[in-house]
Amino acid sequence: MVLDAWNAKVNQLDKLVSELSDEQLMQEVAPGRNRGIYLLGHLTALADSIFPLLGHEKLALHLFNPFVLTPDKQTGDLPPVSELRQDWTKVKTVLAEKIAAVSPDEWFQKHTAVSEEDFAKEPHRNKLNVILSRVSHVDYHLGQLQFLKPKQ
């Protein structure tokens, strides 16, 4: 159920991003707020950060600093939207493969950022819970990104 929800959200984001032009993605989602490009980079970097939790290398490490650690409009040298679209597609595609390869039991094992001691006390800090929290996180920003589309 959680993996279905993740895949559905990824597809929803993918569809929205494909419907937005590069120009639209350069706009702020609301006055004074994050731009579309920032949210796309942010969501790509956060999806990318799932890889290490499952025991894999990140694919888009270079996005973490500008799109997660740095607020929007505080760094001048963001990659172009066209490049970000490619990063997003690569991350979501490979991530889907890696997620599909995880066995049911494995989802309930601890993710790599939790110590054995903590996991013994808090067994909900497992791999599946990371995906669960990321589903919701995508939706949080989807609601904002959607403002870049003209009002129907």
Place this chain on the structure above:
Amino acid sequence: MVLDAWNAKVNQLDKLVSELSDEQLMQEVAPGRNRGIYLLGHLTALADSIFPLLGHEKLALHLFNPFVLTPDKQTGDLPPVSELRQDWTKVKTVLAEKIAAVSPDEWFQKHTAVSEEDFAKEPHRNKLNVILSRVSHVDYHLGQLQFLKPKQ
């Protein structure tokens, strides 16, 4: 994990709503978009709609038409924000009690809006999955409602 996520989202929404004044909730979250009051009513009505899926009566049936079936700003007679705040508090409080009373096994039974035939084919259409999808739905609008707070 899903119930923890639901409770955390409810608390997050609750905190945000308590930090927003009635005047702030009367504002649009972005130019031409839904007002805070509409999103509060919408999220209350959708939380309320979980009751029947668990076999209980709705507590705020009167909110469904103006806040779910009707778009914002197309009906003149919305309840005052103060009343909506009370509805929200009542719904979230009673819902938390009802949710806590559901047994683990019961969560994986079909919700009342699914037929036996469909459920046999699609066992993920269970009660827990309703909560899962609502967690994400709350986050979708939380990301928008948060725009009513002054930018830090």
